[in-house]
Amino acid sequence: MQLNTRAVRRSLAAVAMTGTALLIPAIALAAPGKPAVPATAAPPHCLTSALTAWLGVPGNGYAGGAGYQLELSNISHQACTLYGYPGVSALAGGGRQLGTAAARDNSDPVRLVTLSPGATAHVELRITNVGNYPPSACHPANAVMLRVYPPNDYTAIKIPFSFRACAAPGPTFLHVTTTLNGTGIPGFSS
Numbered sequence: 392m393q394l395n396t397r398a399v400r401r402s403l404a405a406v407a408m409t410g411t412a413l414l415i416p417a418i419a420l421a422a423p424g425k426p427a428v429p430a431t432a433a434p435p436h437c438l439t440s441a442l443t444a445w446l447g448v449p450g451n452g453y454a455g456g457a458g459y460q461l462e463l464s465n466i467s468h469q470a471c472t473l474y475g476y477p478g479v480s481a482l483a484g485g486g487r488q489l490g491t492a493a494a495r496d497n498s499d500p501v502r503l504v505t506l507s508p509g510a511t512a513h514v515e516l517r518i519t520n521v522g523n524y525p526p527s528a529c530h531p532a533n534a535v536m537l538r539v540y541p542p543n544d545y546t547a548i549k550i551p552f553s554f555r556a557c558a559a560p561g562p563t564f565l566h567v568t569t570t571l572n573g574t575g576i577p578g579f580s581s
Contacts, residue, residue, distance in 0.1 A: 436544070439548060456564075463506075463512050491560050494567075499568050502569070502572075515567070529561075530558040534553065
């Protein structure tokens with residue numbers, strides 16, 4: 392079979408076009424330019440094992456109760472984040488929960504708080520004087536501890552702290568704000 396000049400040219404043109412179509416994407420991928428910037432991910436949420444909790448005392452007394460700065464400090468060697476509200480409840484001797492867990496105070500917007508190693512965040516904990524409730528509805532009792540679940544975790548930290556609580560579920564005598572950046576200062580932070 393003999394190829395004429397026209398057929399040879401067409402074959403060469405087809406091969407050249409195919410090669411060009413394959414080379415253009417390869418050249419574009421290999422071309423120098425700005426390197427891709429990886430998206431910066433937030434540090435992981437703070438596990439209970441990375442935190443210690445403590446109460447800033449004295450509290451700020453107000454008519455009908457007192458407010459305390461509940462501090463959450465990062466004791467790990469890595470940054471971590473807190474987002475939202477901690478779970479807080481009162482415990483009697485022996486670890487039995489007294490009354491209803493803390494209600495959420497929505498006065499501050501929820502925001503992501505990043506804690507570098509050694510940093511502290513806080514929430515405002517308000518404890519209502521249980522004398523404000525009828526004894527039949529409250530069943531006043533002595534709390535000896537606070538149980539604190541850091542936001543988005545299911546393992547608690549226990550803080551020794553004595554106060555009067557309601558043993559009966561129903562009256563809400565504990566209130567917490569969302570997690571706020573920085574250390575709360577008793578008598579100053581609100």
